[in-house]
Amino acid sequence: MNLDAYQIDPSIYDEMFLQDGTPREHCRPLYEGLSRLSAEELSSIQERVTRSFSNEGISFTVYGDEEGEERIIPVDCLPRVLTAAEWRLLERGLAQRVKTLNLFLQDVYNEARILDDGVIPVDVVRECPKYRMEMRGFSAPHGTWVGICGTDLIRTNDGFRVLEDNLQVPSGVSYMLANRKAVKTSLRRLYRSSHVQEVENYGRLLLTTLLELAPGGRSEPCIALLTPGVYNSAFYEHIFLARELGAELVEGRDLLVNNGFVYMRTTTGLRRVDVIYRRVDDDYLDPLVFRPDSLLGVPGLLHAYKLGNVVLVNAPGTGVADDKSVYAYVPAMIRYYLGEEAVLPNVETYLCRHPPDLEYTLDNLASLVVKRVGESGGYGMIIGPHATQKERDEYAVQLRANPADFISQPVLALSRSPCLIDDNFEPRHVDLRPFVLHGQETRMVPGAFCRVALRRGSLVVNSSQGGGGKDLWVLRD
Amino acid sequence: MLARSAQGLYWMGRYLERAEFLCRLLRLQTEALVDRPIREIHFGWTRIYNGINRQPSGGSLEPMGSDDFTLADSYTLADDLTFERLNPSSVRSCFVMGRENARQMRHCISGELWTCINLAHLKIQKLTIQDIWAASPESFYAETAAEMNTFSGVAAATMYRDEGWRFMQLGRFIERAQLSTSLFLSQLAAAAQLSEHSDADWTSLLRLYHAFDAYNHSYSVEVHPDKVLDLLATDPLLPDSLCRSLDRTVSDIASIGPGPNAKVSGAAQRLAGRTAALIHYEWPDREDRAELLQRVREYCQELHQLVTATYFDYSVDDLPSR
Numbered sequence: 156m157n158l159d160a161y162q163i164d165p166s167i168y169d170e171m172f173l174q175d176g177t178p179r180e181h182c183r184p185l186y187e188g189l190s191r192l193s194a195e196e197l198s199s200i201q202e203r204v205t206r207s208f209s210n211e212g213i214s215f216t217v218y219g220d221e222e223g224e225e226r227i228i229p230v231d232c233l234p235r236v237l238t239a240a241e242w243r244l245l246e247r248g249l250a251q252r253v254k255t256l257n258l259f260l261q262d263v264y265n266e267a268r269i270l271d272d273g274v275i276p277v278d279v280v281r282e283c284p285k286y287r288m289e290m291r292g293f294s295a296p297h298g299t300w301v302g303i304c305g306t307d308l309i310r311t312n313d314g315f316r317v318l319e320d321n322l323q324v325p326s327g328v329s330y331m332l333a334n335r336k337a338v339k340t341s342l343r344r345l346y347r348s349s350h351v352q353e354v355e356n357y358g359r360l361l362l363t364t365l366l367e368l369a370p371g372g373r374s375e376p377c378i379a380l381l382t383p384g385v386y387n388s389a390f391y392e393h394i395f396l397a398r399e400l401g402a403e404l405v406e407g408r409d410l411l412v413n414n415g416f417v418y419m420r421t422t423t424g425l426r427r428v429d430v431i432y433r434r435v436d437d438d439y440l441d442p443l444v445f446r447p448d449s450l451l452g453v454p455g456l457l458h459a460y461k462l463g464n465v466v467l468v469n470a471p472g473t474g475v476a477d478d479k480s481v482y483a484y485v486p487a488m489i490r491y492y493l494g495e496e497a498v499l500p501n502v503e504t505y506l507c508r509h510p511p512d513l514e515y516t517l518d519n520l521a522s523l524v525v526k527r528v529g530e531s532g533g534y535g536m537i538i539g540p541h542a543t544q545k546e547r548d549e550y551a552v553q554l555r556a557n558p559a560d561f562i563s564q565p566v567l568a569l570s571r572s573p574c575l576i577d578d579n580f581e582p583r584h585v586d587l588r589p590f591v592l593h594g595q596e597t598r599m600v601p602g603a604f605c606r607v608a609l610r611r612g613s614l615v616v617n618s619s620q621g622g623g624g625k626d627l628w629v630l631r632d
Numbered sequence: 633m634l635a636r637s638a639q640g641l642y643w644m645g646r647y648l649e650r651a652e653f654l655c656r657l658l659r660l661q662t663e664a665l666v667d668r669p670i671r672e673i674h675f676g677w678t679r680i681y682n683g684i685n686r687q688p689s690g691g692s693l694e695p696m697g698s699d700d701f702t703l704a705d706s707y708t709l710a711d712d713l714t715f716e717r718l719n720p721s722s723v724r725s726c727f728v729m730g731r732e733n734a735r736q737m738r739h740c741i742s743g744e745l746w747t748c749i750n751l752a753h754l755k756i757q758k759l760t761i762q763d764i765w766a767a768s769p770e771s772f773y774a775e776t777a778a779e780m781n782t783f784s785g786v787a788a789a790t791m792y793r794d795e796g797w798r799f800m801q802l803g804r805f806i807e808r809a810q811l812s813t814s815l816f817l818s819q820l821a822a823a824a825q826l827s828e829h830s831d832a833d834w835t836s837l838l839r840l841y842h843a844f845d846a847y848n849h850s851y852s853v854e855v856h857p858d859k860v861l862d863l864l865a866t867d868p869l870l871p872d873s874l875c876r877s878l879d880r881t882v883s884d885i886a887s888i889g890p891g892p893n894a895k896v897s898g899a900a901q902r903l904a905g906r907t908a909a910l911i912h913y914e915w916p917d918r919e920d921r922a923e924l925l926q927r928v929r930e931y932c933q934e935l936h937q938l939v940t941a942t943y944f945d946y947s948v949d950d951l952p953s954r
Contacts, residue, residue, distance in 0.1 A: 211743075212735065212750045385736050398739035403634045411948065420635040422795060422943045424892030 229623030248499030285474030327604035354602035358399030367594030376429035412455030645803025647730030652780035659773035682818035742790035878908035
């Protein structure tokens with residue numbers, strides 16, 4: 156099928172093509188392979204990929220839908236391709252970042268040197284709703300607050316940038332693996348000849364990481380994955396990971412704390428749990444400490460954690476490090492703790508809590524993207540150029556009322572990648588979320604959940620907002 | 633294993649068994665619509681509804697005396713038993729519940745089994761009674777029953793024989809034993825109301841259990857209701873016989889073990905044994921089969937409650953932890 160009609164916009168980085176329309180060197184085999192396929196063949200490949208998701212029930216739930224309705228995440232059959240060298244850069248940058256964020260969390264809940272030294276303003280941290288007073292004075296086992304990190308990266312003509320870190324309950328890794336499985340079996344020959352690095356051992360790396368973090372002296376640590384339950388949007392992923400880990404998938408009601416130890420109800424009685432890979436937000440983890448109305452958590456869980464009798468991954472309180480305001484200071488943190496420059500730069504960010512930044516944001520609302528610091532998933536944000544004057548005016552009122560709740564960033568030209576839309580190749584904006592595992596050492600699989608804004612012109616890649624996924628191929632050298 | 637996971641697998645086994653059983657019944661019943669007399673069709677519907685202890689939400693179980701009325705009623709009754717969302721015993725409802733348990737426990741079942749159940753679910757979700765009625769409803773029921781048999785085959789071929797497997801099997805066989813006793817009781821009650829006995833009422837029961845040939849080999853082509861029931865209840869070689877279902881509950885509970893609580897330890901095991909013994913050792917000498925079947929049904933209900941109390945909903949007070 157011919158890619159000649161594919162439109163290149165020189166102001167936007169294209170993952171497959173150079174600005175003159177010729178394919179990038181590392182994408183040439185894929186380009187040529189796709190060119191050899193007829194429209195019917197490609198269409199049937201896309202249909203096969205979509206059907207495999209539906210057959211296997213790879214679904215997510217959108218909040219606000221009829222209770223618990225399962226939706227199949229849209230997936231595009233054309234992979235996005237990165238070179239081994241590009242991947243090494245990301246790997247280096249992400250390892251640096253996760254190491255720093257763990258040092259920051261250890262510091263900020265203890266001596267708080269970084270605040271005393273004025274690198275980050277005290278109010279940015281202390282007023283952050285995700286800063287947990289309950290964690291003050293606590294040292295996470297092996298210094299690992301964040302054992303699993305999903306960082307969102309974008310690419311522009313200036314290179315890769317970090318859009319945000321997800322340090323509480325990052326999700327999406329199951330889609331990375333599902334996309335790979337569906338796409339590689341549908342593009343069999345192309346996949347084989349492309350020499351793509353494997354991602355399949357993610358489950359084993361995750362298990363290794365969790366075992367490294369288990370409390371000492373336990374010969375066969377028991378691992379459980381704590382899910383909020385079947386109505387959670389990522390329930391499919393929880394099931395998937397429990398299977399990969401060979402762990403029990405538990406809900407709060409399956410666990411109880413007795414004498415400072417955590418137990419789960421099994422068919423043969425109570426069994427001690429050593430490591431909990433929790434996919435429940437801080438707020439709901441322990442009704443004795445956080446939200447008292449939580450039915451999803453386990454009373455006494457935080458106490459058991461602080462005693463060192465169970466390990467929670469990720470630790471409660473990590474949200475302060477992925478807060479959208481604190482994000483702005485990560486490059487400074489890297490400099491402060493490691494004495495290095497950030498390998499992967501941030502997106503320029505204005506903190507509306509600072510009056511000059513607020514003024515700048517209000518004056519330039521039409522060209523900025525403004526986000527609420529406490530929201531995620533594409534909710535609570537406004538993309539200035541895509542909004543109406545009325546929407547911007549309404550948003551400005553909220554901004555003035557609570558400036559500390561907002562940050563703003565320039566609208567970046569996220570890179571685009573060819574997608575098969577209605578049997579044609581069309582460019583769509585993409586980002587990527589690689590996953591970093593951090594136990595006693597740092598591990599990554601060469602892959603990521605690559606998200607696509609499937610609506611023409613849209614920059615929002617979240618699956619809850621019309622986004623989909625595609626496979627990411629990291630080539631071997 | 634986690635008590636809630638075991639419970640999910642147990643219920644998955646029960647729901648899918650119920651859906652399969654109902655499909656087999658409906659297949660026979662819709663086949664009968666082609667050429668059987670109205671009286672027999674009426675007998676069939678009554679047997680099904682009493683067997684699942686339900687009153688139809690539309691249509692009538694009374695014989696209307698004309699083909700048109702009978703077919704119209706049959707359409708409504710089949711819809712009620714197959715697709716009605718408000719009927720918790722309809723094929724669709726049982727299937728949705730079975731699949732939902734499978735979805736929540738899919739980390740405990742094989743990927744092959746999950747895919748198989750999910751595919752069948754996707755198919756049945758799209759169908760209505762109109763879709764299956766015009767052409768050949770019996771083919772739909774036959775295919776759906778075959779798909780459910782495939783679940784058992786795929787599960788047997790792919791699943792690790794751990795506790796999860798045992799609980800799934802236990803659910804299936806307790807359900808099967810309960811359904812069979814209810815159906816036999818319903819058959820006896822419906823037959824007692826009729827002034828004359830019809831062979832077809834009993835041969836259809838044999839066919840439901842794939843036992844028609846076995847009956848001919850063991851007895852004769854002459855149909856004796858007592859002998860039909862003997863075969864279906866006590867033949868150890870018949871795959872779905874009542875004694876086989878009860879024997880499986882005994883062996884499944886034995887391999888699962890006594891459970892955490894010393895106070896109720898072994899109670900489920902003993903009750904399962906007693907229930908199976910009723911069929912093995914009392915049946916041959918008893919005249920009143922209905923009374924015995926009634927006891928088996930009650931024991932099965934009690935067994936379900938004991939299994940739940942022993943393994944799933946036990947009290948954690950005074951339990952040792954490990």
